[in-house]
Amino acid sequence: MEGLSRFNLIGSSPQFQKTVAQIHSMARLDATVLVNGETGTGKELAVRAIHYLSARSDRPFVPVNCGALSESLVESELFGHERGAFTDAKNASAGLIGEAAGGTLFLDEVDTLSPRAQAALLRFLQDRTYRRVGGGTLRQVDVRVAVASNADLRCLAEARLFRKDLLYRLNVITLHMPPLREREGDAEVLARAMLQRFSHQYRLPLKRLHAEGRDFIERYPWPGNVRELENVMHREFLLCEESELRLAESRAELMPASAMRPSDAGKGELPAFREAKARAVAEFERSYVFAMLSRADGNISRAARLARQDRSAFGKLVRKYGIGHEDDGAAA
Ligand SMILES: Nc1ncnc2c1ncn2[C@@H]1O[C@H](COP(=O)(O)OP(=O)(O)OP(=O)(O)O)[C@@H](O)[C@H]1O
Ligand SMILES: [Mg+2]
Known part of the structure; x- marks a missing residue:
């Protein structure tokens, strides 16, 4: 795996070697990639490796943290805008999609995109055309899209917090980064x-x-x-x-x-039903709470109402997963 040392993808376990082999084959295909895995497992590193091992390696790699884009600006950030499209738009902008032309656009934390941004992304993935905000011309761009999420998008789609049709478009090839x-x-x-x-x-x-x-x-x-x-x-x-x-x-x-994990006992064994269920429930709770909070701009009271849960029970979940700030009071 000599080629990968450039990206510092370190690991010699059979589990990780399988992941590395998948990264190599995904670099040869030019399809949309969905990378999932827990926090800190190397999702971004994997997407970078896929890009730099692919035929697009001499074109731009453009990472975007969707969680950091404000709801009102997300479309102009992604698709660009024409001059005068809104008050602050003194100059036209090509947007991140335009910047990534020929290369790879990496949408990190894709689960945090607003419904409106999800719709815009879906439209783009369907025919690779888009319009800048405030601009009439239909533009076409050749960009490979890769997305990552540490929430379970399927759970979110079942809970109608993420568009199913978008998930199908994104989920062409999936890479799962194993936990350490x-x-x-x-x-x-x-x-x-x-x-x-x-x-x-x-x-x-x-x-x-x-x-x-x-x-x-x-x-x-x-x-x-x-x-x-x-x-x-x-x-x-x-x-x-x-x-x-x-x-x-x-x-x-x-x-x-x-x-502490027992040092040998249980190694390689499959988790018992109870443990597997507890893990799945925890993963669902975390994703769900996170999604509600992003919808509610971090306001716990509002998120609790969206979840039709009482504020203190919801607040407890937020604390349990260490996701939000506990100081938003009851104001909503
Ligand atoms: N296999 C690996 N070899 C060497 N370093 C790694 C490996 N995987 C991850 N890292 C390092 O661990 C850190 C976290 O990796 P990365 O940012 O890619 O994780 P992530 O899955 O995107 O995390 P998050 O979900 O929190 O965004 C980075 O500093 C990265 O360089
Ligand atoms: Mg990341």
Whole structure:
């Protein structure tokens, strides 16, 4: 997998090797890609790899965080606008789609697009034509679209929070990024590679993992996946005085003994029904709460009304998944 080292897609577990092979074949196809997976699993990195390994690699890669686009500007950001289309439109703009011409447009957090933006994207995916805001001409552009979401779009579509017809258009080829806890041995491989990178980056001597550090890395379930591991290793690299990292502080902070995974038992076994169900319910709750909050611009009271739930029960869910700010009061 030598070609991929440029993108730092590190991991030697069979689970991850399968993902890497899929990335290679998706780079050869020119179809719309949907990437899903938990937070920090490397969805953006995977999409970048697909673009840079594809025939479009010398054309632009344009990432867009849909969650950061304001409802009123999303269409002009994506599709551009003509001069004078609205008060602030002093100059015409080609929009992100125009910027990505010939290349790949990456729509991250696609689940947060407003219904109106979803409709506009669907129209574009149907015939690859679009109009700038305030502009009459129908434009055509050759752009590969890739999207990512860590919410389950199918659940959202079932709950009518995401357009089904858009999901079908997006879901031409799907890449699932496995969570780190399912990638046997990769956490340690990644941790070592990160330590090497930090030592280069800071021009400091290499630090190694002590057996205690390795044990923690292997047994902690890493809910924030590679990003969480990266943050822990970064902090330990900079703050720990010893040359062998025991990760004692991170362990104390992150892992009350009850959260430890058994070191061998259960490895490779399928989850029991109860556990699988609990995980699916948690995933649904998280996606649902997140979607309601995005619809309600982060206002918990309004989101609770949309969900037809009482405010305090809904607030509890928000806290449970650490999604919103708890300080929006009761104003709506
Ligand atoms: N296989 C990997 N090898 C090396 N680094 C990785 C790998 N996967 C992820 N990373 C690193 O972990 C961090 C998170 O990756 P990325 O931003 O692609 O995740 P994501 O799935 O898009 O997360 P989110 O859902 O939170 O947006 C980045 O710094 C990335 O470089
Ligand atoms: Mg991302």
